[in-house]
Every structure is written in structure tokens, then in C-alpha cells.
Amino acid sequence: MIEAVWGNRWMMLASVLLALLLAVYPLPGVGPWMRPEFVVLLAIYWVMVLPQAAGPGLIWLVGLFQDVVEGAVLGQHAFALVVIAYICQLSYQRLRNYALWQQAGLVFVLVGIHQLLGNWVYSLSGGTSKSLLFLLPAFTSALCWPLLVVGMNRLRFHYRLL
């Protein structure tokens, strides 16, 4: 049992570290505007498949870590991720029964909420975003969702984390 828990944690940690790396990987041109939010996707994924292991506290810590790594306002991602983790906790049973494309639709909304909260924090510090381009990552994240689920599921079954 303990090994299983540690196994979960190990794989979660590895996947989140990779997602953080992707979150700061420099992209050229319009890339940064449409970078998928892999940390959010992973949070949704882990809450969906292992709700008992991915509690709000852990996800909050991941969010804070993301803030530090990205140099964002401390608490920005922590807040947004906790909100999303809560919504997922409430609906993970439904989420599991959806088809991949339906899940992608929900992911679009969730990442959209994440982006809206991020934009709110941005507006707190005096900035105003002139367009709704900040919602573009929601779209790209939804596109990445099926790929992520298939890949992560394969890994997860390989390491027998059920």
C-alpha cells in the first residue's frame, strides 16, 4: 500500500516536473500565446484518475512551485489550480465516463477558468489585456488533452498505478 502511494507520488512528481519544464521552455513568435497549460492538464488528469492521491493541498503546492518557476505573482497559479482541482474533485466520476472529446470540452472550460483567474491577477497589478488572446491556451490545451490522457494512461498501466 505504502509502495503504491509512493509510486503514485513518484510518477506524479516526474510528470509535474516535466510539465513545469514545458511551461518555461522558450517558444518563438506567437508560441507563448498558445502554449498549452500542461500543469493544469496534469492536475485535472491526476484528480480524475487518482482523486485520493491528488488532494487540494498537493495541487496548491504544485501551483505555488509553478509561480516560483515562472516568476509569476506568488499564489496566482496556486489559487487557480486549487479552484480547478476542486471542480474536478466534485465531478471526477462524471469526467471518467465521458468520451475523450467530451473531456476535452470540459478541459477547455477549466483551462479557460484558469486563464481568466490569471488575467484577473494580471489586472490587479495594473495591466489590462487588450484582447481575449489570453484564452487561446484553453483551446490548445483542449487539443492536447486526448494525447496526454492516452500517453499518461499507457505509462500508468505500465507502472500499474490504478
Add this chain to the structure above:
Amino acid sequence: MAKLSKGAVAALIAAAVGALCLLLEGSLPWLVKFPAAWVLPATDWVGAAMEWFLALIKPTARGFSALMFYPMEAANYVLSTTPWPLVICATTALAWTLGGVRMALMAVVGLGFVALLLILLNTYTDYLTPLRSKLGVVATPFYWLADLPNRVVLWSQDAFVSRNDLQAENAALKEELLIHKRKLQTMAALAAENVRLRQLLNSAEMIQDRVLVAELIGVSPDPLSHIVIVNRGREDGVYVGQPLLDASGLMGQVVEVSAYTSRVMLITDASHALPVQVNRNGVRAVAEGTGDLYSLNLRHVSATVDIRQGDLLVSSGLGQRFPVGYPVAEVVSVIHDPGKPFVTVVARPRAHMNRSRHVLLVFSESGPLAPAAPAETGVAKQP
């Protein structure tokens, strides 16, 4: 003979082809250097596709934005006008009332509350700045790793270069050095003359700035802020407010220092402004970033000011932050609109904001600005 595996055979073939290509380079240069004509204009295609796609979704986005605008605006208004203690109290009250309903919700609300507190502290006070600068070390490995492919490419460009190319480069560099040396000869005389004239005027000596070469290792993932990460930090003596230059102009200033890296805000960031002057006639202005990497706006330039297209803007040192006389931008357009009190002046930064990898951090020995002439020696001395 032992049977080779498929991978080994493939590796052998690849090595053979590579060796053959290198041998044939003299007669068939396109074998080693990928011909420029073969490069597909993929970026153009992607750009065109993106534009088409954006045009397609624009009406939908507009409708969505109209739908979202009022609730968002209202929420923003409420949140920005209420004092933050009230927000905290309200959140606590909400947590209190909902706490009994669901345990999970209570945890979430508690964590969200702490996060909100952090956000507000971070936005409105400086209490968290030291903490952030300590925590910044955690980010270093991520930027280091993200920069790794880049460095491998640079290394391989250095390592796999033919002798001919190296010789050509060497010759070109020698030539360039000669040209610069010639320029420097006249410069020495000019500098001496400058010192003499300054002594005549009794003004302070220009101090040679000490610089530290740094390398850009990352950019902020947030497209709304123009912040880059350089590989020098507190250990190298970098301090907040230190100016950053590249080979052709001023790039920005350090905003956050951690142990081994620091974050630099570029002058094109929407929240950045710096005092400049026109090199031709010394007219002063403030150049503010627009959030676009290729343009700066000059603030409050009155319609009668002598400023023209092509003017070089240099840092004036008035903000006590940037040293005097570094090139900042070049004026690209001056628009006189009779209906407006000020002229719209757009300038293009001289520094290659999104291209320079090697940058310079400037240390000013006696503060950012050389001290002005002491008041009691106002009269010029006789030579």
C-alpha cells in the same frame, strides 16, 4: 562474423554517409551546408494559416467578449475598489459559513484564501520580495534544462564547422578588428580632448563603466510581460536596477535577483519607461514600452519639438538608473495630429530584443549617474 543489429547497421551507414559528405564538401558544398533555397517558407505558411484562422474566429471571439465583458468588468471593479482587508474578511466569512457543509470545500477555501492573501501581498506590498528572491534558486534548473537544446545546437555549430569556414571567419574577424582599431586610434585623441574640455568646464569625469558578460538563458513564459532570465545572479554581484545592454543598445534593467540567475525587464515591456534624449540636439523625452518588441512610444512630446524620423535616442541618465549615452532606439515615425496636444512618436529599439544571446550587465562604480559639478566651483578654471 557476428551478425550486426539493425541499429548498428544504420549507425554505420549514417557514419559512412557523413564521412562521404565531408570528403565531397570541396566539390559539392550543398552536401554539408543545407542550401537556403531548399528551406520551405514554413513560418510564412503557418503565419498565413494563423491569420486566416484568427480572422475566422474573430466574430465568435467578439461575441464571446461582448458577453463576458460586463460580468468581468463588474467583478474587476468590485475587486479593485474594495480594500483588501475587506476581501480577506469576506473570504474568511465565506469559509466559516461553508466550512460545515463540506470538508473538501473548506480545505479548498482555506488554501485559496492563503493563495489570495499571497497574491494581494505580492501585488500591493514588498513583503514577499526577499522570499521570492530566495525561492528563485528553485527555478534555475528548469531554465538551465530548457536552455540545454539551444546550447547543444550552439556547441555543435562550433564543433562541426569546416576548416574553410573557420579560416574565412578568422579572416573576417581580423579585418573587423583592424577597422575597430583604426577607429579606436582617433577615439583615443577624442577621449583625451573630451577629458581636457571637461576639465575646462569643471564637470565630472566620465567614468568608464565596468561590465559583466552574461548569457540569456530563458524568457518569461508569460507573453504579456517582456522579461528574460540571464545566467548571472547575486553571486556575481548583480543588483536590482542594474542596466542590461547588448551589442547594439540598451535592453532593460534587472528586476529580480536570485542566487545564480536574475530576471531582466526589457525596455519594451508595457510597464517600463526610461528617460532618453535625442542624440542630435539633446531634446529630452520619456520612452515607454508598448508590449511590442519592436516599438517604443515617446510620451508627451509637444508639437513644436524638433524630432525627426531617423533620430537616435540615447539614454539621458536622468532617472538615475541607466548610465548616460547608451543608444536606446531610433525614431521611425513622427505623426503630427492637429487635433491632439502631443505628437505621436514611435521608435524602434536598437537592441535585438528577441535575438541577442550574449548581453552585458553594466556596473556603475559611482552610482548610475556621475555626480554633477560641485556648486562652489561654478566658475571655469583657466587652462
